[in-house]
Amino acid sequence: MGFLAFLLIGGVSGACTWIFYPKRSHDSxxxxxxxxxxxxxxxxxxxxxxxxxTGVFQSGQMLEWASSILASCALGWVYTALAK
Known part of the structure; x- marks a missing residue:
């Protein structure tokens, strides 16, 4: 996958995380x-x-897409949980 695919997956995941992120009054x-x-x-x-x-998958395989989506969602969940 390329840079833009990572940016798209991360951006969508970040936007979803931000929607569910508890807002604070002093944060921009x-x-x-x-x-x-x-x-x-x-x-x-x-x-x-x-x-x-590690050799689990090669570039462009579906497992690469799945791992990228799951990792970005998991980090978003951790970010949200720690921010509360």
Missing amino acids: NTRGFFIATALGFIAAAGSSFLGQY
């Missing part, structure tokens, strides 16, 4: 959104690179 809305999006992107890219490095 755009800053939290960009943090959530960046964490989703990092998780998706890291999952793909780690899976390819």
Whole structure:
């Protein structure tokens, strides 16, 4: 997968995380959104690179997509849980 696929998966996951993120009065809305999006992107890219490095899958396989989506969602859940 390419950079744009990671950005899309991470961005959608970050946006979903931001929707369910408990809002605080002193946080800026755009800053939290960009943090959530960046964490989703990092998780998706890291999952793909780690899976390819360990030989679990090759680039472009469905397992790579699934691991990227699950990793970015899982990091979003952890981010939301720790923020409460």
